[in-house]
Amino acid sequence: MTERKYAYDHPRPTLTVDVIVLTQGGPPRVLLIRRRDEPFAGKWALPGGYVNHEEPLEVAARRELREETSLEVGELKQLHTFGDPGRDPRGWTVSVAFVTCVDAGLVKPKAGDDAAEAAWHALERLPPLAFDHDEILERAKSWLRGRET
Numbered sequence: 001m002t003e004r005k006y007a008y009d010h011p012r013p014t015l016t017v018d019v020i021v022l023t024q025g026g027p028p029r030v031l032l033i034r035r036r037d038e039p040f041a042g043k044w045a046l047p048g049g050y051v052n053h054e055e056p057l058e059v060a061a062r063r064e065l066r067e068e069t070s071l072e073v074g075e076l077k078q079l080h081t082f083g084d085p086g087r088d089p090r091g092w093t094v095s096v097a098f099v100t101c102v103d104a105g106l107v108k109p110k111a112g113d114d115a116a117e118a119a120w121h122a123l124e125r126l127p128p129l130a131f132d133h134d135e136i137l138e139r140a141k142s143w144l145r146g147r148e149t
Helices: 057-069 133-148
Strands: 014-023 029-035 048-050 077-082 093-102 115-122
Touching (some): 014 057, 014 133, 029 057, 048 057, 077 133
């Protein structure tokens, strides 16, 4: 007898992760990558990407961060889940966002994989961003203000 796999009659979203890397001390900066590929080629975005089959979310976040920026970070905190329709022109995509804070003087980001460039940007003066990453960073700003009180 063959083992039966589950099949669902409703559409399912694609799952992704995004990683918000913020600097500690001074005015906060965020690490962004310049996208090499469509959609949004040439635009700035948070490091992130697709979750592989049966890959834990935090493992996926660490892998994507390492592939796109060469960074290995300590603690990652799950910030929020974003899944509004239309957030990704490729189709219905749900993203779990993670956040971490680092000492920018101790890390040296280097673009890799599908990132053409990796650079620090002032959190209060962001360039135009891909996808809904401006909304994700607004949530990160609220999270950061909560940590400061």
